[in-house]
Amino acid sequence: MKQLLRLFKPVLNYNYSHPFWVVLISIGLAVFSGYYALQLRVDTDIANLLPEDHPNVVALDRLNETVGGETDMEVVISSPSFEANKAFAEDLIDETLRLYYPRYDDNYFERAEFRRETEFTENNALYLASESELNEIIDWLQDEIQQAKEEANPFYFDLGDDESEEDARPEDFEESYKTLVPSEYPISEDSTIMVLKFYPTGSKSDIRYLEDMFAAYDSLLTAMNPAAYHPEMEVRFGGRLKRHLEELTSIMDDVMGSFATGFSSVVFLVMMYFFIKKYLHYRRGTRGKGKYTIWSHIIRMPVPILVIGIPLMISLVLTFGITYFYLGMLNTMTSVLFVILFGLGIDYGIHFYARYIELRSSGYNVHDAIMKTNEKTGEAILVSAFTTAAALYILMFADFRGFSEFGFISGTGILLALLGMLYILPALLVILDERLNWILISEKHEDENTEGHRYPFSRTIVTVGLVASVVVLAFSPNLSFQYDFGELEPKFPEYEEFRSFSKQVSSSDKRNPAYIVAETTEQVEQIAAILKERARQDTTSPTIESVETLQERYPTTEAEEQEKLQKIARVRELLQDPFLVDRDDEDLEKLRKAAQTREPFSIEQIPDYLKSRFITKDGEVGRFVIVYPSVGLSDGRQSIAFKNDVGVVRLDSGEEFYAASTTIVAASMLDLMRTESPYMVGATFIFIYFFMLFSFRSFRWSIIAMLPLLVGLLWLFGLMLIFGLQFNFYNLVVLPAILGIGEDSGVHLAHRYREEGKNSMWQVLSSTGQHITMGSLTTMLGFAGLLFTNHPGLQSIGVMAVLGIGMTLLASITFMPALIQFLEDKDWIRF
Known part of the structure; x- marks a missing residue:
């Protein structure tokens, strides 16, 4: 990975020398891609989740x-008089078949x-x-x-x-x-x-046509005045066609609502974290006598969002522009990926920006701090992003398109977020820090040192963690699968x-x-x-x-x-x-x-x-x-x-x-997904491990870095057993994604610990531990937006992801440091 970073070092130097050109070109590409990204529509037809040649x-x-x-529209007429109902129905048929739609230059029905x-x-x-x-x-x-x-x-x-x-x-x-x-x-x-x-003339996949049709029909019924035929007459229209429109609009509303929730939560969390971290660090570094007041820091609170958010939004727009050309449509499972990738991609920016701030506070100038961050944290980010993207790309080999399309979009999004954080973010740092002086830096105080602290209760934590994992493993056959499709569909009163x-x-x-x-x-x-x-x-x-x-x-x-x-x-x-x-x-x-x-x-x-x-x-x-x-x-x-x-x-x-x-088709899809899931999860595990082995060049360290993922996954299963949660048609697709995301924390901690050396775990946790906690929390917030959707299947994705990422984070900041401390005490750690 170091060689790959060195290979792209000239690009980083160019970004430092010409930051405005880098940002402008990137925004231009995003605008072009965004035009096509906005053309994407959601296809709710489950038949399209199977291969076309199935x-x-x-x-x-x-x-x-x-x-x-054909999918019909039903009209129900109710009154105590059959003759009145019949008369209204006959007149309604004539008026309905005359309804004209200018956009199609044809009748609606x-x-x-x-x-x-x-x-x-x-x-x-x-x-x-x-x-x-x-x-x-x-x-x-x-x-x-x-x-x-x-x-x-x-x-x-x-x-x-x-x-x-x-x-x-x-x-x-x-x-x-x-x-x-x-x-x-x-x-x-x-x-x-x-x-x-x-029976309509238009396609049920044309949302605008359906909206116009139902609006025109509602106006027609009002104009016909059913009460004139009988005072108690009631007329309703709808059926599967209207439910189809409600499902489409509900999913789009859910996506926008969950994005708004996730975006605002992540933005607030990131701003508050960096504000508190930088302000306290500034106060310590200047011994409380700095020339900048707290209001100067408050005014600059949005800076981290600009530094991290602009590259992230560019990468997201590029991702869905590419999706338009490659797939042309989104399905029910991939419709929420904009929300998910926002929470995932910001993780890399947090690590890069936080390490950059630390290095600047240590006395490095802007250029050297960027280069040093790229060399040190960039390697961990690269390993993390490649393993996550590769784990997601493995899903593309599945015949079940719910897996393959989810894997393509999310894997591409991860790689583009990586490029944005490694090569667009530094250009923004040059502009905002060196050119505009919007980032307030103070040198670290010489007494500020956390080195030498041991991680407490290491043996107890390792023992409890292993016992809990073994117990869950013993009861894991009791995990169940939700077969009832009705429980996974949204309810429309x-x-x-x-x-x-x-x-x-x-x-x-x-x-x-x-x-x-x-x-x-x-x-x-x-x-x-x-x-x-x-x-x-x-x-x-x-x-x-x-x-x-x-x-x-x-x-x-x-x-x-x-x-x-x-x-x-x-x-x-x-x-x-x-x-x-x-x-x-x-x-x-x-x-x-x-x-x-x-x-x-x-x-x-x-x-x-x-x-x-x-x-x-x-x-x-x-x-x-x-x-x-x-x-x-x-x-x-x-x-x-x-x-x-x-x-x-x-x-x-x-x-x-x-x-x-x-x-x-639904049964074939469920059967295919159920058959392919174990292979997808197994292949993801195997790939992640060999990638770790290649990155660390050490069997022992590759196992240590994988432990938060393995233990956290078992703890996730334990929560599922305790609360009666089930795997289902939707949340299974996110399980390989959790594997790719879950190894991120272990990679960053292991890399930083190997960089700092023995007796440094407490220092690593005080720095990188904060970063992985923030990264995991922002990712969880990205998924958490799905918890508030009306779609039970999408909700289950949010529940599975939040719990899974939460458990891998917990294992990373408790079990993994305790294990490393325990191995260090036994002199089993090798560098």
Whole structure:
């Protein structure tokens, strides 16, 4: 590292000679980069956290291209009068579809979904029944006739052994009938609530479009005056699309809020620290007779912020400008990195500036103090930054883009912060100290010496620290992982209220289906057969409720048409049996209507509400299989189990087909992250250790410098066990970052102790110990802003980082000095 610093020494000399040019050029680059950094947007689509070539992502893209991935806006109308609701809905549809958006030169919405033409399906439902459902209906009718015949026998006696009439009914068709023939209008059971759906023309990722659309719609509802249709009428709009906008704006608000909190806290802490440190040092150095009063020091309180903050802000803006060109977007995890990198990057500036002040107070002039600081503290900063950046860059090898993009942005930010602190900060020191005399320096008093103090209670601290670490290690298998996605998502009261309101309108119990897109009808049949067989065989942990295809319901060949018509004719024949023809039964009446089909009908005759699930965007019969889960997919373990059951289907020909849905993608992402995390953490540990070994050229010192990280990490796990904290989808990404950040303190202490020599630990702590404490506190404050966000996942990142960095700091200023003192007493320290 010394050789690398010497290599860049001419750059440092140039910065000393031409400080204004260095600062101006750096600010110019930041302005150029900042323009592009401001173009970054946050992508909350979890599908984009997997590699683009991941099979399930490819399948989802293909599904969206084939079927479409529209997200609708729901409107809920409520009043005691059905007719008033209907009249308002019909007028609202006309007005909504006329809403014009000048920015797109198009209407806001392209179509509406409201009234369902159910008469056709009521009269032809059996033509859309599956073969198994038709066979079940025929068997049930035959059993009903046989039962009626037996009951007509005067010698018949009911022994009560047969299953009840309700249990004997064709349940599969009853469930399908609800889907095939729903109510004409989407209304609640008491007909007082009605739901409309509108499909936008714009993209849900265009925040401005969504904001303009909802604002225009709110104005439209106000202008239409629902009370004119009925005094008690209430109209609400929203749904998933509005929740998506709320999530985006919430994240942006959280980022700005946490940055404001972190920035103000860090600025205040740094100003107060350097003000108190410099003023007390000035008073001691001048024996209280200095020419500068306390007001002179107060006026100069912002100077450390200028010295450290300007290079830091330049590095941050450059980082996100590069991010724009390399990635183009931020994701939910990387959206908060501006806040985090602010707390991380300032650490290097604190070390450089604090050491510079010490050297200036020792009698060095500006040039020599800069060179000496670069030579001594610069090496520790270089080692610390390289190990932290490298530990973060290791994440780039992960397929999970939550890891890889976090690693790229944060690693790049660390290196740019390093360059800013080593080569822009010195130029500012020349300007503010030598040229403008804004930094008040007094020479250190000759009696000011802390050398010779031992670190107290070293053996006790080492023993307690090791015992605590061993205990945590023994209980570490009890650490758990949070699989419930719902617990990690932000709660939006307005959306939850709207959802509970709209759910009063009856809907199917089948939710969150997965789609498998095939190329031929034969492939569709084979895929469906394989999945049904899997569902039949899985009796211990079934996750498949049903498997549906349009080919199974809608005959596509003349032979299939005739076979289905013959079975429908058989149903009509059974319904005309003397024992059933006059029976007054609701289910038999439905079958009489549903069995009227005598000729095949075209796909165009099927109502849109029914065929939309099975028709492609081009209006053709889709060759895909729909699989409905039998388990709730908000639990990550169940979603992974469902993915394992349906994620890939391999035909006898060797062809493979992958399931597509957002829940399948989420499960694949969780599975991938869970698989890659141990490797990422392990690789980070290994790299940090070998980098330490290369830097210190000593096995013993590389272990000593790593101890705060190892012990602090174990203490973090101990706190997690005590307070019941869990790893989750979000905070796992910051664990490798904590490893890179946590070694910083050990590196600085070890370097300074080796520089000062034996019996110097107390002196090292009084100087470098203060600096690492300030550095860690500012980093913790950077992360602490996340504790006040509305997003539970982002909050968990803040909790994990604050506790992790706090524990590594505690280990650095207690366990590590005590261990070094203990080894020094045993004469086991080597220099």
